[in-house]
Amino acid sequence: MSDNPSILIVGAGAIGSFYGAILKQAGCSVSVVLRSDYDAVKAHGIRIKSPLGDLSFEPDRVYRDGDVPEAVPDFLILCVKVLPGVNRVAMVAPWMGEKTRLVLIENGLDIEKELADAYPHNPLISCLAFIAVSRKDSGVVEHKAYGRLVMGLYPQGIDDHCRQLARLFKNGGINIDLTEHVVGERWRKCLWNTPFNPLSVIANGADTQTILETEGGEELVRAMIREVMEVAAADGYPMDESLIDKNIEGTRRMPAYKNSMALDYLNGRPIEREAVLGNVVAIARRHGIPVPHLNTMLVTLKMRAALEGRD
Ligand SMILES: NC(=O)C1=CN([C@@H]2O[C@H](COP(=O)(O)OP(=O)(O)OC[C@H]3O[C@@H](n4cnc5c(N)ncnc54)[C@H](OP(=O)(O)O)[C@@H]3O)[C@@H](O)[C@H]2O)C=CC1
Numbered sequence: 001m002s003d004n005p006s007i008l009i010v011g012a013g014a015i016g017s018f019y020g021a022i023l024k025q026a027g028c029s030v031s032v033v034l035r036s037d038y039d040a041v042k043a044h045g046i047r048i049k050s051p052l053g054d055l056s057f058e059p060d061r062v063y064r065d066g067d068v069p070e071a072v073p074d075f076l077i078l079c080v081k082v083l084p085g086v087n088r089v090a091m092v093a094p095w096m097g098e099k100t101r102l103v104l105i106e107n108g109l110d111i112e113k114e115l116a117d118a119y120p121h122n123p124l125i126s127c128l129a130f131i132a133v134s135r136k137d138s139g140v141v142e143h144k145a146y147g148r149l150v151m152g153l154y155p156q157g158i159d160d161h162c163r164q165l166a167r168l169f170k171n172g173g174i175n176i177d178l179t180e181h182v183v184g185e186r187w188r189k190c191l192w193n194t195p196f197n198p199l200s201v202i203a204n205g206a207d208t209q210t211i212l213e214t215e216g217g218e219e220l221v222r223a224m225i226r227e228v229m230e231v232a233a234a235d236g237y238p239m240d241e242s243l244i245d246k247n248i249e250g251t252r253r254m255p256a257y258k259n260s261m262a263l264d265y266l267n268g269r270p271i272e273r274e275a276v277l278g279n280v281v282a283i284a285r286r287h288g289i290p291v292p293h294l295n296t297m298l299v300t301l302k303m304r305a306a307l308e309g310r311d
């Protein structure tokens with residue numbers, strides 16, 4: 001593989017556009033597969049406002065579903081929302097080559113297996129993004145803060161391609177932590193996402209400060225983090241109790257923040273309920289671990305979806 005591998009981003013929304021821009025800065029050829037933003041990006045490229053500077057760029061190629069790729073990429077980076085109706089296996093199929101490395105930058109737990117099973121000969125790199133970035137308009141993205149990625153091979157390990165991708169992100173200005181145990185890292189991230197993301201939706205888009213400062217809010221979040229921790233431990237990923245305090249204190253130090261699920265909810269878009277919460281509750285059930293707080297949130301969100309005529 002060359003020093004400047006070819007990158008194809010499938011689902012260049014907030015996350016895909018931002019990390020695509022970083023790889024472009026690092027000297028890679030970066031192409032995108034788009035849906036609703038196709039015309040805007042074809043005409044004006046991808047515009048990104050960021051504290052890192054103006055990261056706007058013209059993708060090397062702009063595709064949409066149904067196009068035939070001019071060449072298969074070295075790395076295919078998938079950044080779509082993980083939703084029950086979205087067939088990610090089929091979505092990447094037209095763009096995968098024999099040697100393409102599949103990279104996920106997506107939230108949630110247990111989200112890799114269907115892709116790993118469908119493409120057993122294409123190594124899969126799983127990434128967790130710690131960033132605040134959102135789409136403002138077609139092809140226009142606002143990066144507010146942070147950007148670190150944690151990445152490793154799924155289900156475990158680190159290989160040379162993983163190291164190469166990490167180096168490219170670092171050259172583009174992003175902090176990277178490589179991990180041998182990316183599933184354990186997904187559980188660690190879920191300590192935060194699984195309580196905060198759905199809770200913010202149930203509380204009509206509440207930000208982190210509102211959640212923690214409402215009477216009983218911090219206690220509720222602590223109980224939920226504890227439940228996630230118990231499920232993780234039963235699943236083979238024990239974590240230190242001190243992470244509960246660390247998550248609360250870290251969140252208190254941040255400015256009031258609306259997570260990606262809160263933004264989806266407020267903008268009338270589907271939320272990643274199953275990837276972030278339902279999968280944790282399903283694993284709890286398999287291990288016979290009671291998760292009353294998480295289950296209450298899950299069922300409440302299902303009731304809301306039923307009223308809204310969604311799944
Ligand atoms: N935003 C953030 O700050 C963070 C997000 N994450 C995670 O990153 C992942 C991506 O989130 P984010 O970038 O915010 O989401 P966005 O909604 O901004 O982007 C998703 C993109 O996928 C596109 N897409 C969906 N289906 C298709 C398709 N069939 N063909 C082509 N494009 C398609 C959407 O296009 P269309 O407009 O047509 O729907 C959209 O451009 C999620 O798992 C999220 O939880 C993690 C940490 C922080």
Ligand SMILES: CC(C)(CO)C(=O)C(=O)O
Binds near residue numbers: 192
């Ligand atoms: C951790 C956090 C809050 C930002 O990276 C996130 O994952 C989200 O917004 O869903």
